[in-house]
Amino acid sequence: MATIELTIRDDEGNIILSSHKRIYELNIGKGDSDTIEGAVEQFRHKALKDIHKDLLSNSQEEFVARIKKKDSPATAKHR
Secondary structure: OEEEEEOOEOOOOOEOOOOOOEEEEEOOOOOOHHHHHHHHHHHHHHHHHHHHHHHHHHHHHHHHHHHHHHOOHHHHHOO
């Protein structure tokens, strides 16, 4: 069995959602091309769905943080 570990980083190189360590197992069996193709296809489907979810979640967290910072009392004093 093979494993793949994905790390998502932002533009500054910071790990996004580091608490969500993503490790995927690929059941490649005897290693014939059909089994490997199937395992890679399953990995791709699962990993892309997880990446999409993680990126959207990170974007939402950043948006909420910007709104809270914008509406904080310290910011309001400077308006």
